[in-house]
Amino acid sequence: MFNFNIFLVGPMGSGKTTIGRYLARITGKKFYDSDREIESRTGVSIPVIFEIEGESGFRQRECKIIAELVQLSNIVLATGGGAVLAAENRRELSQRGTVVYLYASPRQLYRRTSHDNNRPLLQTEKPLERLKSLLKERDPLYREVADVIIKTGKQPVKAVANEVLRQLKRYESGAPQRKPFMHVKSKGA
Ligand SMILES: Nc1ncnc2c1ncn2[C@@H]1O[C@H](COP(=O)(O)OP(=O)(O)O)[C@@H](O)[C@H]1O
Numbered sequence: 001m002f003n004f005n006i007f008l009v010g011p012m013g014s015g016k017t018t019i020g021r022y023l024a025r026i027t028g029k030k031f032y033d034s035d036r037e038i039e040s041r042t043g044v045s046i047p048v049i050f051e052i053e054g055e056s057g058f059r060q061r062e063c064k065i066i067a068e069l070v071q072l073s074n075i076v077l078a079t080g081g082g083a084v085l086a087a088e089n090r091r092e093l094s095q096r097g098t099v100v101y102l103y104a105s106p107r108q109l110y111r112r113t114s115h116d117n118n119r120p121l122l123q124t125e126k127p128l129e130r131l132k133s134l135l136k137e138r139d140p141l142y143r144e145v146a147d148v149i150i151k152t153g154k155q156p157v158k159a160v161a162n163e164v165l166r167q168l169k170r171y172e173s174g175a176p177q178r179k180p181f182m183h184v185k186s187k188g189a
Pocket residue numbers: 010011012013014015016017018019078112113152153154155156157160
């Protein structure tokens with residue numbers, strides 16, 4: 001399948017890790033997840049990094065790993081939800097591959113993240129409120145870097161991955177996109 005990098009951005013719980021892994025399998029690309037890379041290199045979990053080094057320490061590690069991973073070819077990279085905060089990451093992601101923004105409503109994000117406690121930013125009294133405010137703050141940044149936007153809802157993972165693939169094919173062929181929500185830029189724009 002097409003020989004380019006696919007970078008997934010979007011909020012926590014949008015499915016970047018899960019859909020990215022499946023997408024890599026069906027496209028024959030190698031899969032990377034920036035959070036997993038950070039964990040395997042440091043030997044500790046994301047919550048432990050936040051605890052010891054704070055969010056700023058985590059962001060520095062995230063920038064370093066993204067700068068490294070975007071140099072690879074023919075990969076699917078699932079980024080962390082806050083990766084787009086750094087202008088440097090946004091630039092590298094835009095330049096080195098095709099960027100897919102996986103969107104989901106805050107309520108959907110909440111449903112998908114409430115079963116685990118591995119996301120330090122959601123360890124608060126009101127995680128749904130936090131998800132809403134993070135999405136409000138970051139949505140313009142996701143849109144800024146996105147070549148394709150996919151709205152996810154109740155569709156199962158495989159259906160979302162196939163929709164991503166369909167929209168990527170349209171995007172790469174330069175075909176006009178039917179649904180404006182699904183697509184923000186034309187190729188080469
Ligand atoms: N389209 C989907 N349908 C059902 N469950 C999903 C979907 N996308 C993600 N999930 C589930 O939501 C949870 C969070 O997904 P994950 O891939 O970790 O998101 P992210 O990496 O964007 O934070 C996981 O349990 C995953 O299985």
